[in-house]
Amino acid sequence: MNQFEHYLRAQTQLTDDDILRVRSCATSLTVRKRQPVLCAGDVCRHKLFVLTGLLRVYRVGQDGTESVMRFSAENQWAIDHESYTTETPSHCYIEALEDTTLLLWTKETMNELFAAMPAFRAFSDRLKDESHNKSLQRIFSNISHSAEEKYNAFVAENPTVFRRVPLHMVASYLGVTRETLSRIRQKHHQLR
Amino acid sequence: MNQFEHYLRAQTQLTDDDILRVRSCATSLTVRKRQPVLCAGDVCRHKLFVLTGLLRVYRVGQDGTESVMRFSAENQWAIDHESYTTETPSHCYIEALEDTTLLLWTKETMNELFAAMPAFRAFSDRLKDESHNKSLQRIFSNISHSAEEKYNAFVAENPTVFRRVPLHMVASYLGVTRETLSRIRQKHHQLR
DNA sequence: CGATTCTTTGAAAACAGTCAATCTGTGTGG
């Protein structure tokens, strides 16, 4: 039993046979730091699971500004949900922020696994619900909290990730400039 | 055939019998303007479908500030996704902004319908994906666009709703104060 | 009409963005 198998065992009620079957349908990918996994314009045809390393999903606006949609570290998933579900060209880039090892499944593979293992579909549905709930929470945070509150919440909820990520990417995740985030953080240091 | 039946016929491949079955499992509710449909603290036990009228889903922060998560008009759904999926007390209020007629299904009812009609589950899954995609798009909009751009996008995407809703609720949906939105709008009027 | 809700406006203060310069650490190639 390896890492992904342990993850599924901890998260689901699947039998060991089922778990191995899911694992056996995955392809592997190793990506060096700063290398792309998905580029805007391509269709996101896979669900990605991070074994080691760290990914970011981001978009680039008209003016060239990057906006980070998500960080995905070990034992987390990454995907461009819109491109994956609609099978249309993605607006997103997915990039490795560290040397990263991944597992990948196509939608066709996933659908076969779902058909064969209802419990695996149920798990996937639960993940989707959780992901959607987090998105809604983030929307609420965006429209109701100050930049400082958002930063504190991000650090509290992502204690490991935030140490491994350049500050300007956290800023871009929160929707403020790097200078503003730098000054917010400065205030914190003074308080100690 | 009535309104909801036409909606399902247009949106799905369900047979007329199936459509009537879905409809027959719903309960009806009429709500007067300004009346609550769900209160924070209660568990959101139903999916709501708006036949006529208009709902808003909103949250109230520590400081008492309201943040509108969503407007739901005719032929749209309303729900507190987090409370519904986790069956925990809601952080949201759902309120009628006009006299409104609704259809309601409990999760148990929905699950029975899904089990009996795979095509209805598929439809529900598609709606969920679309809803999630819109949430992600809104997050991108929140972190990358100016207040003015967000207002223009809102008007473009919700041409009917925005005429029926008080300005301060649109402001609260966008995450700006009513004064700011009033001034943004004023600029537009000058340009004509 | 009177009350309530909603919108607008003005002025000041707080906040965030921009631009430019500097400082830091990291890692690569000579």
Place this chain on the structure above:
DNA sequence: CCACACAGATTGACTGTTTTCAAAGAATCG
């Protein structure tokens, strides 16, 4: 091993935007 390039972080001065507070105008509804 050092020098240099590079990515990242910080700082200051300035500009622009948004909030806040207070007041006053519309609009709506019983």
